[in-house]
Amino acid sequence: MSFTIKQILTGDLPRLGQAPPLAADPYLIPVSLRVNGQEHQLRLEPRVSLLDALREFIGLTGTKKGCNQGACGACTVLVDGERVNSCLTFAVMHEGRDITTIEGLGEPEDLHPLQAAFIEHDGFQCGYCTPGQICSAVAMLREVAQGDASFVSADLTAPAVELTDVEMRERMSGNICRCGAYVGIMNAIREVYEQQLTGPRA
């Protein structure tokens, strides 16, 4: 089976289908998750992570499982607009929250600016970390726009930050790329950052 770059970047891949139910289990509880604007009624064990719920129960396999311990960032999704590691949180804790995955950012024919920029700048090689990188970058640019400081920000009292290379590396340090495509990733994010500073897309 082979996939196009656009399929990988948007998570538009063949569905694995529903995981088999975990037998009749007293620990199964009803969970309602709103993912990319769509409600999903599930019955889950509470120990199912948000990541596994997305991939194995809802079939959204764009979000990737890397380390499964919060160290690599491949599982990054947005919860109420904020980036989080979906591997380190239980799905049942997210009832009522707005969850956005790579599939919710853009479609193959209508890419999110960051998805398009990652293609334009070769921001990946194998593509495995890419959905996490892009979700993370979406939130990171919003954090910069609202003036959030980072550990490398020289002046914590400054209301605005400029996204220098040093700032970008620090702010994206939660996403590891084993192919080492960091130069392309940085260039892709920078292009969208500069578009947002000057262009119509706010």
Place this chain on the structure above:
Amino acid sequence: MRAFTYTRAAEAETAVGALSQNAEAKLIGGGTNLVDLMRENVERPNEVVDINRLPFSQIEELPDGSLRLGALARNSHTANHPLVRERYPVLAQALLSAASPQLRNLATNGGNLLQRTRCYYFYDVTAPCNKREPGSGCGALGGYNRIHAILGTSEQCIATHPSDMAVALAALDAVVQVQGPSGPRSIPIGEFHRLPGDTPEIDTNLRHDELITAIDLPALPVARNSIYLKVRDRPSFAFALVSVAGALALADSHIRAVRLALGGVAHKPWRAHRAEEILTGAPASAEVFRRAAEAELQAAVGYEYNAFKIELATRSLVRALTTLTERHFA
């Protein structure tokens, strides 16, 4: 991961009640450490109580000028609160130095204090560890102990506390507000975490049936000139080998007020009282800084792979004080 029952607490009393009734119950906030430990079978609760809907997410100024950080406020929100950035830069920096943005968005202030050590032997359920399994021995004492403690250790445990936030809180004399079955009480941060002694399995003086509701920062003018210096193996997303939380106020080139705490060196955030005593009232000079730092580390004991931390901590204290002095005159 052991199966567990999940409940969502709508009130603090419900959460406290669940803890009172079940010695194996655990509260979950961000879950960034707990979920990981459960997956490794280091933590095996049979009941998990979700406290994320409790009303402890606010950050607010109190009438006496102190700042109350809700226990469920996220580390990222706390770091970027305007009053934290302005009045307690050491805390903002400590929070921003920790983990990754994704983790800081989940991690809560209360949970940060209750993190378990990242000692490899604690995490490895096949290794001996007195903290995980009292009486089983300590794998770190004669093992690979590069990240371990040099101050306040015991024959039972040489683990360090991993939090950056708690080191800043120690320097700031924060107060932890908790609620238990018989009502609220306050625990000064210096008495919150424990040294290992003969009971390394007990990290803190928080009782099993108590819940952290807030962390209070006293009004502290000296904290406006403050810094969190973190020394680690890579410049981002790594735990501290040694860290320093420092605050300094000078008057006529003499030290009027100083706060210092060390991270990465002990089972708890290490408030550097001895160094502070020597520094207070003394001229702000490199020689005085070095003498105070050496006095603080005088009781330090290095193990096979971590003896470097003694000199590293000494120099880190000097560097933090030097930087704060330069900023004072800038």
